[in-house]
Amino acid sequence: MMDQTQNEINHQNEMKQILETALLVSHEPLSLHQLGKIFEPEIDNDGLRTLLEEIKADWSERGIELVQVASGWRFQARSEYQRYINRLSPEKPPKYSRAVLETLAIIAYRQPATRGDIEDIRGVAVSPNILKTLEGRGWIDVIGHRDVPGRPGLYATTKQFLDDLNLRSLQDLPSLDQFVVNEQMLLTEAMMPAVEQINEEETETPSEEADAGTAA
Numbered sequence: 001m002m003d004q005t006q007n008e009i010n011h012q013n014e015m016k017q018i019l020e021t022a023l024l025v026s027h028e029p030l031s032l033h034q035l036g037k038i039f040e041p042e043i044d045n046d047g048l049r050t051l052l053e054e055i056k057a058d059w060s061e062r063g064i065e066l067v068q069v070a071s072g073w074r075f076q077a078r079s080e081y082q083r084y085i086n087r088l089s090p091e092k093p094p095k096y097s098r099a100v101l102e103t104l105a106i107i108a109y110r111q112p113a114t115r116g117d118i119e120d121i122r123g124v125a126v127s128p129n130i131l132k133t134l135e136g137r138g139w140i141d142v143i144g145h146r147d148v149p150g151r152p153g154l155y156a157t158t159k160q161f162l163d164d165l166n167l168r169s170l171q172d173l174p175s176l177d178q179f180v181v182n183e184q185m186l187l188t189e190a191m192m193p194a195v196e197q198i199n200e201e202e203t204e205t206p207s208e209e210a211d212a213g214t215a216a
Contacts, residue, residue, distance in 0.1 A: 012051070015039065015043070015051055016054060016055055016058075018038060018039070019035060019038070019048075019051055019052065019055060020055055022035065022038055023055075023066065023073060023075050024075055026074070028071065028072075028074070029069050029070075029071040029073055029074040029163060030072045030073055030074070031071065031072035031073075032045045035048055035052075035072075035073070036048055052066065052068075052073055059075075063077060063078055063081050064076065064077055064078070065077075067166060068168055069162060069163045069166055069167060069168060070162035070167060070168055071159050071160075071162075071163050096133075099122075099127070099130055100130050100134065102122055103118055103122070103126060103130050103131070104140070104157075106118050106121050106122065107134075107140055107155050107156065107157060108161070108170070108173060109173070111154075111155065111156040112143055112144065112155060112156045113154065113155055113156075114146055114152040114153065114154060114155070115131065115152060115153070115155075118155075131155070137160075139158060139160060139161040139164070140155050140156065140157055140158060140161070141155070141156065141158050142154065142155060143156045157170070
């Protein structure tokens with residue numbers, strides 16, 4: 001009986017080590033489906049969650065933590081150590097204009113939203129460069145079109161947006177007031193270094209130019 005119990009413990013520890021290895025070498029978060037395929041036969045989701053929670057506890061006092069984001073599970077540096085890690089990279093952190101951040105906040109909290117919706121809330125025209133910047137970063141995407149004349153695109157945030165903010169779902173977004181106050185910190189904390197900086201002069205265009213290309 002004791003041998004059987006010890007074998008079960010050893011087997012569980014081996015599975016945890018396999019999961020740790022897979023997560024540590026992966027450049028992207030891994031979903032439960034992907035992690036389950038590692039084993040043969042596959043482990044069900046409940047079993048995987050149990051092992052992942054144990055791994056998370058094992059790493060609770062280390063500089064690296066296991067977290068769950070929208071796309072799956074990943075290891076990452078704890079936020080209090082991120083500033084030290086940033087010193088290893090010569091690139092400056094990404095800089096986003098207020099217009100870009102406001103547009104992203106509106107889409108995040110009012111999605112799906114058209115360019116016209118964003119302009120109504122901000123009270124100024126939205127440059128196509130702003131939306132292109134957010135699309136290029138992988139934070140927003142067109143998920144459909146509103147059934148009105150001109151069929152304007154409906155923008156929504158992506159899993160990449162949630163992953164970069166270390167969120168599992170939109171329900172985990174901070175309150176809107178907190179987002180606005182801390183937007184620069186939230187959006188740069190977990191960013192990858194190779195993001196083009198945005199110049200202020202590129203973020204606004206004359207109203208008549210934007211109005212000509214915006215459907216109500």
